[in-house]
Amino acid sequence: MSALTIVMYHYVRDLARSRYPGLKALTVDAFEGQLDYVARHYRVCSVREVVAASRGEYRLPPNACLLTFDDGFLDHFRTVLPRLVARGFTAGFYPPAAAIEGRRLLDTHKIQLILAACDDTGKLARRLLDLIDARRDDDAMPSGEALWRRHAVASRFDGPEVIFVKRVLQRGLPEATRSALAQRLLEEYVGVDEATLAHELYMDTEQLRCMARLGMDVGAHGAAHVWLDSLARPAQAAEIDATLAFLARIHGRPPVDWVMCYPFGGYDATTLELVMERGCALGLTTRVDVARDLRRPLELPRLDTNDLPTSAAATPVAWTTTVLGGSNG
Ligand SMILES: [Zn+2]
CATH class of the missing domain: 1.10.533 (Death Domain, Fas)
Structure with missing residues:
Protein backbone atom coordinates (compact mmCIF):
# COMPACT_ATOMS: atom_id res chain seq x y z
CA MET A 1 0.00 0.00 0.00
CA SER A 2 0.95 3.61 -0.09
CA ALA A 3 1.70 5.63 2.99
CA LEU A 4 -0.74 6.61 5.71
CA THR A 5 -0.25 9.97 7.44
CA ILE A 6 -1.63 10.03 10.99
CA VAL A 7 -1.80 13.43 12.68
CA MET A 8 -1.88 13.85 16.46
CA TYR A 9 -3.70 16.72 18.15
CA HIS A 10 -4.12 17.78 21.77
CA TYR A 11 -5.58 21.21 22.75
CA VAL A 12 -7.54 23.09 20.05
CA ARG A 13 -9.13 26.27 21.40
CA ASP A 14 -9.83 29.98 21.17
CA LEU A 15 -6.55 30.45 22.98
CA ALA A 16 -6.36 34.24 23.29
CA ARG A 17 -9.79 34.37 24.94
CA SER A 18 -9.33 31.34 27.19
CA ARG A 19 -8.42 31.23 30.87
CA TYR A 20 -4.86 30.08 30.03
CA PRO A 21 -3.62 31.90 26.92
CA GLY A 22 -0.12 30.56 27.68
CA LEU A 23 -1.15 26.96 27.06
CA LYS A 24 0.60 25.16 24.19
CA ALA A 25 -2.53 24.87 22.07
CA LEU A 26 -3.58 25.03 18.45
CA THR A 27 -5.81 28.04 17.84
CA VAL A 28 -9.16 27.63 16.11
CA ASP A 29 -7.89 29.55 13.05
CA ALA A 30 -4.79 27.36 12.80
CA PHE A 31 -6.91 24.23 13.18
CA GLU A 32 -9.31 25.32 10.43
CA GLY A 33 -6.36 26.24 8.23
CA GLN A 34 -4.80 22.85 8.82
CA LEU A 35 -8.06 21.08 7.99
CA ASP A 36 -8.09 23.07 4.72
CA TYR A 37 -4.49 22.00 4.04
CA VAL A 38 -5.36 18.37 4.81
CA ALA A 39 -8.46 18.55 2.61
CA ARG A 40 -6.37 19.93 -0.25
CA HIS A 41 -3.52 17.41 -0.11
CA TYR A 42 -4.93 14.28 1.56
CA ARG A 43 -7.96 12.03 1.70
CA VAL A 44 -9.18 11.78 5.29
CA CYS A 45 -9.93 8.17 6.23
CA SER A 46 -11.88 6.70 9.10
CA VAL A 47 -10.42 4.40 11.74
CA ARG A 48 -12.60 1.59 10.35
CA GLU A 49 -11.05 2.04 6.88
CA VAL A 50 -7.54 1.89 8.34
CA VAL A 51 -8.41 -1.26 10.33
CA ALA A 52 -9.81 -2.89 7.17
CA ALA A 53 -6.73 -1.82 5.20
CA SER A 54 -4.42 -3.33 7.84
CA ARG A 55 -6.13 -6.68 7.13
CA GLY A 56 -5.95 -6.36 3.38
CA GLU A 57 -9.72 -5.94 3.15
CA TYR A 58 -9.67 -2.35 1.92
CA ARG A 59 -7.38 -0.24 -0.23
CA LEU A 60 -6.51 3.12 1.25
CA PRO A 61 -6.29 6.04 -1.19
CA PRO A 62 -2.71 7.05 -2.09
CA ASN A 63 -2.79 10.16 0.11
CA ALA A 64 -4.59 8.68 3.09
CA CYS A 65 -4.69 10.65 6.33
CA LEU A 66 -6.10 9.81 9.76
CA LEU A 67 -6.78 12.54 12.32
CA THR A 68 -6.35 11.63 16.01
CA PHE A 69 -7.11 13.61 19.16
CA ASP A 70 -5.58 12.60 22.50
CA ASP A 71 -6.56 13.16 26.13
CA GLY A 72 -10.36 13.64 26.07
CA PHE A 73 -10.29 17.44 26.11
CA LEU A 74 -13.57 19.37 26.08
CA ASP A 75 -11.93 21.26 23.18
CA HIS A 76 -12.56 18.17 21.09
CA PHE A 77 -16.30 18.27 21.70
CA ARG A 78 -16.74 22.02 21.49
CA THR A 79 -14.23 23.09 18.85
CA VAL A 80 -13.11 20.06 16.89
CA LEU A 81 -16.29 18.00 16.48
CA PRO A 82 -18.45 20.62 14.70
CA ARG A 83 -15.62 21.46 12.30
CA LEU A 84 -15.03 17.82 11.42
CA VAL A 85 -18.73 17.16 10.92
CA ALA A 86 -19.04 20.26 8.71
CA ARG A 87 -16.35 18.86 6.40
CA GLY A 88 -17.66 15.30 6.47
CA PHE A 89 -14.50 14.07 8.23
CA THR A 90 -14.32 11.44 10.93
CA ALA A 91 -11.46 11.05 13.39
CA GLY A 92 -10.22 9.06 16.37
CA PHE A 93 -10.52 10.32 19.97
CA TYR A 94 -8.54 8.82 22.83
CA PRO A 95 -9.63 9.86 26.35
CA PRO A 96 -7.97 8.59 29.57
CA ALA A 97 -10.64 6.92 31.74
CA ALA A 98 -9.58 8.54 35.05
CA ALA A 99 -9.96 12.02 33.58
CA ILE A 100 -13.43 11.38 32.13
CA GLU A 101 -15.09 9.21 34.77
CA GLY A 102 -13.02 10.08 37.83
CA ARG A 103 -12.98 13.84 37.00
CA ARG A 104 -9.33 13.75 38.08
CA LEU A 105 -6.90 16.27 36.69
CA LEU A 106 -4.07 14.14 35.33
CA LEU A 197 -10.14 22.46 36.31
CA ALA A 198 -11.19 18.90 35.40
CA HIS A 199 -14.68 20.17 34.54
CA GLU A 200 -13.22 22.86 32.26
CA LEU A 201 -10.68 20.56 30.67
CA TYR A 202 -12.30 17.20 29.94
CA MET A 203 -15.33 15.83 28.12
CA ASP A 204 -17.83 13.73 30.03
CA THR A 205 -19.21 10.31 29.11
CA GLU A 206 -22.34 11.70 27.39
CA GLN A 207 -20.23 13.93 25.17
CA LEU A 208 -18.11 10.93 24.20
CA ARG A 209 -21.26 8.95 23.38
CA CYS A 210 -22.42 11.82 21.20
CA MET A 211 -19.09 11.75 19.35
CA ALA A 212 -19.42 8.02 18.77
CA ARG A 213 -22.97 8.50 17.46
CA LEU A 214 -21.64 11.03 14.96
CA GLY A 215 -19.24 8.43 13.57
CA MET A 216 -16.11 9.28 15.54
CA ASP A 217 -13.92 6.47 16.89
CA VAL A 218 -13.63 6.63 20.68
CA GLY A 219 -10.73 4.39 21.71
CA ALA A 220 -8.27 3.57 24.47
CA HIS A 221 -5.71 5.92 26.04
CA GLY A 222 -5.12 4.18 29.38
CA ALA A 223 -6.98 4.68 32.63
CA ALA A 224 -4.51 6.74 34.69
CA HIS A 225 -2.47 7.92 31.66
CA VAL A 226 0.89 6.43 32.64
CA TRP A 227 3.84 5.07 30.68
CA LEU A 228 2.79 1.44 30.18
CA ASP A 229 6.42 0.45 29.60
CA SER A 230 7.23 1.63 33.15
CA LEU A 231 4.84 -0.96 34.65
CA ALA A 232 5.23 -4.67 35.38
CA ARG A 233 3.00 -7.01 33.37
CA PRO A 234 0.11 -7.31 35.91
CA ALA A 235 -0.08 -3.52 36.32
CA GLN A 236 -0.01 -3.03 32.54
CA ALA A 237 -2.81 -5.60 32.18
CA ALA A 238 -4.84 -3.82 34.88
CA GLU A 239 -4.44 -0.44 33.10
CA ILE A 240 -5.53 -1.91 29.77
CA ASP A 241 -8.46 -3.82 31.29
CA ALA A 242 -9.64 -0.70 33.11
CA THR A 243 -9.50 1.15 29.80
CA LEU A 244 -11.53 -1.52 28.03
CA ALA A 245 -14.12 -1.56 30.82
CA PHE A 246 -14.41 2.23 30.44
CA LEU A 247 -14.91 1.91 26.67
CA ALA A 248 -17.57 -0.78 27.26
CA ARG A 249 -19.46 1.68 29.48
CA ILE A 250 -19.18 4.41 26.83
CA HIS A 251 -20.27 2.23 23.93
CA GLY A 252 -22.73 0.02 25.83
CA ARG A 253 -20.88 -3.12 24.68
CA PRO A 254 -17.34 -4.53 24.88
CA PRO A 255 -15.11 -2.82 22.30
CA VAL A 256 -14.32 -4.74 19.11
CA ASP A 257 -11.33 -3.99 16.84
CA TRP A 258 -10.43 -1.17 19.19
CA VAL A 259 -7.55 1.29 18.93
CA MET A 260 -4.88 1.70 21.61
CA CYS A 261 -3.27 5.11 21.75
CA TYR A 262 -0.30 4.54 24.09
CA PRO A 263 -0.09 7.32 26.73
CA PHE A 264 3.12 9.34 26.09
CA GLY A 265 3.77 6.86 23.27
CA GLY A 266 5.13 4.44 25.91
CA TYR A 267 4.87 0.70 25.19
CA ASP A 268 7.04 -2.41 25.14
CA ALA A 269 6.83 -6.05 23.98
CA THR A 270 4.58 -6.88 26.96
CA THR A 271 2.16 -4.08 26.03
CA LEU A 272 1.95 -5.39 22.47
CA GLU A 273 1.19 -8.92 23.69
CA LEU A 274 -1.45 -7.71 26.14
CA VAL A 275 -3.31 -5.51 23.66
CA MET A 276 -3.11 -8.16 20.93
CA GLU A 277 -4.60 -10.81 23.27
CA ARG A 278 -7.48 -8.42 23.91
CA GLY A 279 -8.32 -7.82 20.25
CA CYS A 280 -6.64 -4.47 19.67
CA ALA A 281 -6.68 -3.57 15.94
CA LEU A 282 -4.40 -0.53 15.79
CA GLY A 283 -1.77 0.97 18.10
CA LEU A 284 -0.86 4.66 17.91
CA THR A 285 2.61 5.74 19.03
CA THR A 286 4.34 9.13 19.18
CA ARG A 287 7.22 8.11 16.88
CA VAL A 288 7.35 10.90 14.32
CA ASP A 289 6.89 9.52 10.82
CA VAL A 290 4.41 8.64 8.12
CA ALA A 291 3.31 4.97 8.21
CA ARG A 292 4.94 3.55 5.10
CA ASP A 293 2.97 0.31 5.38
CA LEU A 294 0.52 -1.31 7.78
CA ARG A 295 2.48 -4.47 8.47
CA ARG A 296 2.96 -3.45 12.12
CA PRO A 297 -0.51 -2.07 12.86
CA LEU A 298 0.10 -1.96 16.63
CA GLU A 299 3.06 0.43 16.27
CA LEU A 300 1.87 3.16 13.92
CA PRO A 301 3.88 6.40 13.88
CA ARG A 302 2.21 9.81 13.92
CA LEU A 303 3.04 13.37 12.95
CA ASP A 304 2.36 16.17 15.42
CA THR A 305 -0.02 18.91 14.27
CA ASN A 306 3.02 21.23 14.42
CA ASP A 307 4.62 19.21 11.61
CA LEU A 308 2.00 20.34 9.08
CA PRO A 309 1.13 23.86 7.83
CA THR A 310 -1.97 25.70 8.98
CA SER A 311 -3.24 27.07 5.69
CA ALA A 312 -4.43 25.52 2.43
CA ALA A 313 -2.24 27.96 0.49
CA ALA A 314 0.96 26.91 2.30
CA THR A 315 3.74 25.28 0.29
CA PRO A 316 3.47 21.55 1.02
CA VAL A 317 6.09 20.40 3.55
CA ALA A 318 8.34 17.38 3.03
CA TRP A 319 6.01 15.15 5.09
CA THR A 320 3.39 15.84 2.42
CA THR A 321 5.50 15.84 -0.73
CA THR A 322 7.30 12.58 0.09
CA VAL A 323 3.92 10.90 0.36
CA LEU A 324 2.40 12.41 -2.75
CA GLY A 325 5.50 12.76 -4.89
CA GLY A 326 4.55 16.43 -5.34
CA SER A 327 1.53 18.58 -4.68
CA ASN A 328 -1.70 17.45 -6.23
CA GLY A 329 -3.37 20.77 -5.30
ZN1 LIG B 1 -2.15 11.58 26.33
Whole structure:
Protein backbone atom coordinates (compact mmCIF):
# COMPACT_ATOMS: atom_id res chain seq x y z
CA MET A 1 0.00 0.00 0.00
CA SER A 2 0.95 3.61 -0.09
CA ALA A 3 1.70 5.63 2.99
CA LEU A 4 -0.74 6.61 5.71
CA THR A 5 -0.25 9.97 7.44
CA ILE A 6 -1.63 10.03 10.99
CA VAL A 7 -1.80 13.43 12.68
CA MET A 8 -1.88 13.85 16.46
CA TYR A 9 -3.70 16.72 18.15
CA HIS A 10 -4.12 17.78 21.77
CA TYR A 11 -5.58 21.21 22.75
CA VAL A 12 -7.54 23.09 20.05
CA ARG A 13 -9.13 26.27 21.40
CA ASP A 14 -9.83 29.98 21.17
CA LEU A 15 -6.55 30.45 22.98
CA ALA A 16 -6.36 34.24 23.29
CA ARG A 17 -9.79 34.37 24.94
CA SER A 18 -9.33 31.34 27.19
CA ARG A 19 -8.42 31.23 30.87
CA TYR A 20 -4.86 30.08 30.03
CA PRO A 21 -3.62 31.90 26.92
CA GLY A 22 -0.12 30.56 27.68
CA LEU A 23 -1.15 26.96 27.06
CA LYS A 24 0.60 25.16 24.19
CA ALA A 25 -2.53 24.87 22.07
CA LEU A 26 -3.58 25.03 18.45
CA THR A 27 -5.81 28.04 17.84
CA VAL A 28 -9.16 27.63 16.11
CA ASP A 29 -7.89 29.55 13.05
CA ALA A 30 -4.79 27.36 12.80
CA PHE A 31 -6.91 24.23 13.18
CA GLU A 32 -9.31 25.32 10.43
CA GLY A 33 -6.36 26.24 8.23
CA GLN A 34 -4.80 22.85 8.82
CA LEU A 35 -8.06 21.08 7.99
CA ASP A 36 -8.09 23.07 4.72
CA TYR A 37 -4.49 22.00 4.04
CA VAL A 38 -5.36 18.37 4.81
CA ALA A 39 -8.46 18.55 2.61
CA ARG A 40 -6.37 19.93 -0.25
CA HIS A 41 -3.52 17.41 -0.11
CA TYR A 42 -4.93 14.28 1.56
CA ARG A 43 -7.96 12.03 1.70
CA VAL A 44 -9.18 11.78 5.29
CA CYS A 45 -9.93 8.17 6.23
CA SER A 46 -11.88 6.70 9.10
CA VAL A 47 -10.42 4.40 11.74
CA ARG A 48 -12.60 1.59 10.35
CA GLU A 49 -11.05 2.04 6.88
CA VAL A 50 -7.54 1.89 8.34
CA VAL A 51 -8.41 -1.26 10.33
CA ALA A 52 -9.81 -2.89 7.17
CA ALA A 53 -6.73 -1.82 5.20
CA SER A 54 -4.42 -3.33 7.84
CA ARG A 55 -6.13 -6.68 7.13
CA GLY A 56 -5.95 -6.36 3.38
CA GLU A 57 -9.72 -5.94 3.15
CA TYR A 58 -9.67 -2.35 1.92
CA ARG A 59 -7.38 -0.24 -0.23
CA LEU A 60 -6.51 3.12 1.25
CA PRO A 61 -6.29 6.04 -1.19
CA PRO A 62 -2.71 7.05 -2.09
CA ASN A 63 -2.79 10.16 0.11
CA ALA A 64 -4.59 8.68 3.09
CA CYS A 65 -4.69 10.65 6.33
CA LEU A 66 -6.10 9.81 9.76
CA LEU A 67 -6.78 12.54 12.32
CA THR A 68 -6.35 11.63 16.01
CA PHE A 69 -7.11 13.61 19.16
CA ASP A 70 -5.58 12.60 22.50
CA ASP A 71 -6.56 13.16 26.13
CA GLY A 72 -10.36 13.64 26.07
CA PHE A 73 -10.29 17.44 26.11
CA LEU A 74 -13.57 19.37 26.08
CA ASP A 75 -11.93 21.26 23.18
CA HIS A 76 -12.56 18.17 21.09
CA PHE A 77 -16.30 18.27 21.70
CA ARG A 78 -16.74 22.02 21.49
CA THR A 79 -14.23 23.09 18.85
CA VAL A 80 -13.11 20.06 16.89
CA LEU A 81 -16.29 18.00 16.48
CA PRO A 82 -18.45 20.62 14.70
CA ARG A 83 -15.62 21.46 12.30
CA LEU A 84 -15.03 17.82 11.42
CA VAL A 85 -18.73 17.16 10.92
CA ALA A 86 -19.04 20.26 8.71
CA ARG A 87 -16.35 18.86 6.40
CA GLY A 88 -17.66 15.30 6.47
CA PHE A 89 -14.50 14.07 8.23
CA THR A 90 -14.32 11.44 10.93
CA ALA A 91 -11.46 11.05 13.39
CA GLY A 92 -10.22 9.06 16.37
CA PHE A 93 -10.52 10.32 19.97
CA TYR A 94 -8.54 8.82 22.83
CA PRO A 95 -9.63 9.86 26.35
CA PRO A 96 -7.97 8.59 29.57
CA ALA A 97 -10.64 6.92 31.74
CA ALA A 98 -9.58 8.54 35.05
CA ALA A 99 -9.96 12.02 33.58
CA ILE A 100 -13.43 11.38 32.13
CA GLU A 101 -15.09 9.21 34.77
CA GLY A 102 -13.02 10.08 37.83
CA ARG A 103 -12.98 13.84 37.00
CA ARG A 104 -9.33 13.75 38.08
CA LEU A 105 -6.90 16.27 36.69
CA LEU A 106 -4.07 14.14 35.33
CA ASP A 107 -0.56 15.07 36.45
CA THR A 108 0.53 15.67 32.86
CA HIS A 109 -2.21 18.33 32.49
CA LYS A 110 -1.41 19.85 35.88
CA ILE A 111 2.11 20.35 34.59
CA GLN A 112 0.87 21.95 31.36
CA LEU A 113 -1.38 24.35 33.30
CA ILE A 114 1.48 25.26 35.65
CA LEU A 115 3.70 26.01 32.65
CA ALA A 116 0.89 28.02 31.01
CA ALA A 117 0.40 30.09 34.16
CA CYS A 118 4.10 30.78 34.67
CA ASP A 119 5.87 33.63 32.90
CA ASP A 120 9.44 32.70 33.89
CA THR A 121 10.30 29.05 33.33
CA GLY A 122 13.79 29.51 34.82
CA LYS A 123 12.21 30.67 38.06
CA LEU A 124 9.75 27.76 37.98
CA ALA A 125 12.60 25.26 37.51
CA ARG A 126 14.44 26.82 40.49
CA ARG A 127 11.25 26.71 42.60
CA LEU A 128 10.89 23.02 41.77
CA LEU A 129 14.51 22.37 42.79
CA ASP A 130 13.86 24.20 46.11
CA LEU A 131 10.77 22.09 46.78
CA ILE A 132 12.76 18.93 46.03
CA ASP A 133 15.50 20.07 48.44
CA ALA A 134 12.92 20.72 51.15
CA ARG A 135 11.77 17.10 50.89
CA ARG A 136 15.22 15.61 50.75
CA ASP A 137 15.11 14.46 54.40
CA ASP A 138 11.92 12.46 53.83
CA ASP A 139 12.59 10.92 50.44
CA ALA A 140 15.63 9.26 48.92
CA MET A 141 16.22 11.54 45.94
CA PRO A 142 19.01 12.32 43.51
CA SER A 143 20.77 15.67 43.95
CA GLY A 144 19.35 18.72 42.18
CA GLU A 145 22.46 18.85 40.05
CA ALA A 146 22.07 15.22 38.95
CA LEU A 147 18.39 15.80 38.15
CA TRP A 148 19.26 18.89 36.11
CA ARG A 149 22.00 17.10 34.17
CA ARG A 150 19.72 14.19 33.42
CA HIS A 151 16.48 15.98 32.54
CA ALA A 152 17.23 19.51 31.31
CA VAL A 153 17.49 18.60 27.65
CA ALA A 154 15.72 20.67 24.98
CA SER A 155 13.20 18.81 22.76
CA ARG A 156 11.71 19.51 19.33
CA PHE A 157 9.27 22.02 20.79
CA ASP A 158 10.53 23.02 24.27
CA GLY A 159 13.62 24.55 25.90
CA PRO A 160 15.66 22.79 28.62
CA GLU A 161 13.91 24.45 31.60
CA VAL A 162 10.44 23.40 30.39
CA ILE A 163 11.65 19.87 29.66
CA PHE A 164 13.26 19.72 33.11
CA VAL A 165 9.97 20.62 34.84
CA LYS A 166 7.98 18.22 32.65
CA ARG A 167 10.32 15.27 33.02
CA VAL A 168 11.00 15.61 36.74
CA LEU A 169 7.27 15.89 37.47
CA GLN A 170 6.26 13.18 34.98
CA ARG A 171 8.75 10.43 35.74
CA GLY A 172 12.01 11.75 37.22
CA LEU A 173 10.99 11.23 40.88
CA PRO A 174 9.05 8.57 42.83
CA GLU A 175 5.34 8.82 41.97
CA ALA A 176 4.07 10.00 45.37
CA THR A 177 6.74 12.72 45.48
CA ARG A 178 6.18 14.05 41.98
CA SER A 179 2.38 14.02 42.39
CA ALA A 180 2.68 16.00 45.60
CA LEU A 181 5.05 18.48 43.94
CA ALA A 182 2.76 18.90 40.91
CA GLN A 183 -0.18 19.55 43.25
CA ARG A 184 1.85 22.09 45.25
CA LEU A 185 2.95 23.98 42.12
CA LEU A 186 -0.61 23.86 40.74
CA GLU A 187 -1.82 25.59 43.91
CA GLU A 188 0.99 28.16 43.76
CA TYR A 189 0.83 28.98 40.06
CA VAL A 190 -2.77 28.25 39.00
CA GLY A 191 -4.75 28.47 42.26
CA VAL A 192 -7.95 26.90 40.91
CA ASP A 193 -9.35 23.75 42.53
CA GLU A 194 -8.95 20.43 40.78
CA ALA A 195 -12.67 19.69 40.28
CA THR A 196 -13.19 23.01 38.48
CA LEU A 197 -10.14 22.46 36.31
CA ALA A 198 -11.19 18.90 35.40
CA HIS A 199 -14.68 20.17 34.54
CA GLU A 200 -13.22 22.86 32.26
CA LEU A 201 -10.68 20.56 30.67
CA TYR A 202 -12.30 17.20 29.94
CA MET A 203 -15.33 15.83 28.12
CA ASP A 204 -17.83 13.73 30.03
CA THR A 205 -19.21 10.31 29.11
CA GLU A 206 -22.34 11.70 27.39
CA GLN A 207 -20.23 13.93 25.17
CA LEU A 208 -18.11 10.93 24.20
CA ARG A 209 -21.26 8.95 23.38
CA CYS A 210 -22.42 11.82 21.20
CA MET A 211 -19.09 11.75 19.35
CA ALA A 212 -19.42 8.02 18.77
CA ARG A 213 -22.97 8.50 17.46
CA LEU A 214 -21.64 11.03 14.96
CA GLY A 215 -19.24 8.43 13.57
CA MET A 216 -16.11 9.28 15.54
CA ASP A 217 -13.92 6.47 16.89
CA VAL A 218 -13.63 6.63 20.68
CA GLY A 219 -10.73 4.39 21.71
CA ALA A 220 -8.27 3.57 24.47
CA HIS A 221 -5.71 5.92 26.04
CA GLY A 222 -5.12 4.18 29.38
CA ALA A 223 -6.98 4.68 32.63
CA ALA A 224 -4.51 6.74 34.69
CA HIS A 225 -2.47 7.92 31.66
CA VAL A 226 0.89 6.43 32.64
CA TRP A 227 3.84 5.07 30.68
CA LEU A 228 2.79 1.44 30.18
CA ASP A 229 6.42 0.45 29.60
CA SER A 230 7.23 1.63 33.15
CA LEU A 231 4.84 -0.96 34.65
CA ALA A 232 5.23 -4.67 35.38
CA ARG A 233 3.00 -7.01 33.37
CA PRO A 234 0.11 -7.31 35.91
CA ALA A 235 -0.08 -3.52 36.32
CA GLN A 236 -0.01 -3.03 32.54
CA ALA A 237 -2.81 -5.60 32.18
CA ALA A 238 -4.84 -3.82 34.88
CA GLU A 239 -4.44 -0.44 33.10
CA ILE A 240 -5.53 -1.91 29.77
CA ASP A 241 -8.46 -3.82 31.29
CA ALA A 242 -9.64 -0.70 33.11
CA THR A 243 -9.50 1.15 29.80
CA LEU A 244 -11.53 -1.52 28.03
CA ALA A 245 -14.12 -1.56 30.82
CA PHE A 246 -14.41 2.23 30.44
CA LEU A 247 -14.91 1.91 26.67
CA ALA A 248 -17.57 -0.78 27.26
CA ARG A 249 -19.46 1.68 29.48
CA ILE A 250 -19.18 4.41 26.83
CA HIS A 251 -20.27 2.23 23.93
CA GLY A 252 -22.73 0.02 25.83
CA ARG A 253 -20.88 -3.12 24.68
CA PRO A 254 -17.34 -4.53 24.88
CA PRO A 255 -15.11 -2.82 22.30
CA VAL A 256 -14.32 -4.74 19.11
CA ASP A 257 -11.33 -3.99 16.84
CA TRP A 258 -10.43 -1.17 19.19
CA VAL A 259 -7.55 1.29 18.93
CA MET A 260 -4.88 1.70 21.61
CA CYS A 261 -3.27 5.11 21.75
CA TYR A 262 -0.30 4.54 24.09
CA PRO A 263 -0.09 7.32 26.73
CA PHE A 264 3.12 9.34 26.09
CA GLY A 265 3.77 6.86 23.27
CA GLY A 266 5.13 4.44 25.91
CA TYR A 267 4.87 0.70 25.19
CA ASP A 268 7.04 -2.41 25.14
CA ALA A 269 6.83 -6.05 23.98
CA THR A 270 4.58 -6.88 26.96
CA THR A 271 2.16 -4.08 26.03
CA LEU A 272 1.95 -5.39 22.47
CA GLU A 273 1.19 -8.92 23.69
CA LEU A 274 -1.45 -7.71 26.14
CA VAL A 275 -3.31 -5.51 23.66
CA MET A 276 -3.11 -8.16 20.93
CA GLU A 277 -4.60 -10.81 23.27
CA ARG A 278 -7.48 -8.42 23.91
CA GLY A 279 -8.32 -7.82 20.25
CA CYS A 280 -6.64 -4.47 19.67
CA ALA A 281 -6.68 -3.57 15.94
CA LEU A 282 -4.40 -0.53 15.79
CA GLY A 283 -1.77 0.97 18.10
CA LEU A 284 -0.86 4.66 17.91
CA THR A 285 2.61 5.74 19.03
CA THR A 286 4.34 9.13 19.18
CA ARG A 287 7.22 8.11 16.88
CA VAL A 288 7.35 10.90 14.32
CA ASP A 289 6.89 9.52 10.82
CA VAL A 290 4.41 8.64 8.12
CA ALA A 291 3.31 4.97 8.21
CA ARG A 292 4.94 3.55 5.10
CA ASP A 293 2.97 0.31 5.38
CA LEU A 294 0.52 -1.31 7.78
CA ARG A 295 2.48 -4.47 8.47
CA ARG A 296 2.96 -3.45 12.12
CA PRO A 297 -0.51 -2.07 12.86
CA LEU A 298 0.10 -1.96 16.63
CA GLU A 299 3.06 0.43 16.27
CA LEU A 300 1.87 3.16 13.92
CA PRO A 301 3.88 6.40 13.88
CA ARG A 302 2.21 9.81 13.92
CA LEU A 303 3.04 13.37 12.95
CA ASP A 304 2.36 16.17 15.42
CA THR A 305 -0.02 18.91 14.27
CA ASN A 306 3.02 21.23 14.42
CA ASP A 307 4.62 19.21 11.61
CA LEU A 308 2.00 20.34 9.08
CA PRO A 309 1.13 23.86 7.83
CA THR A 310 -1.97 25.70 8.98
CA SER A 311 -3.24 27.07 5.69
CA ALA A 312 -4.43 25.52 2.43
CA ALA A 313 -2.24 27.96 0.49
CA ALA A 314 0.96 26.91 2.30
CA THR A 315 3.74 25.28 0.29
CA PRO A 316 3.47 21.55 1.02
CA VAL A 317 6.09 20.40 3.55
CA ALA A 318 8.34 17.38 3.03
CA TRP A 319 6.01 15.15 5.09
CA THR A 320 3.39 15.84 2.42
CA THR A 321 5.50 15.84 -0.73
CA THR A 322 7.30 12.58 0.09
CA VAL A 323 3.92 10.90 0.36
CA LEU A 324 2.40 12.41 -2.75
CA GLY A 325 5.50 12.76 -4.89
CA GLY A 326 4.55 16.43 -5.34
CA SER A 327 1.53 18.58 -4.68
CA ASN A 328 -1.70 17.45 -6.23
CA GLY A 329 -3.37 20.77 -5.30
ZN1 LIG B 1 -2.15 11.58 26.33
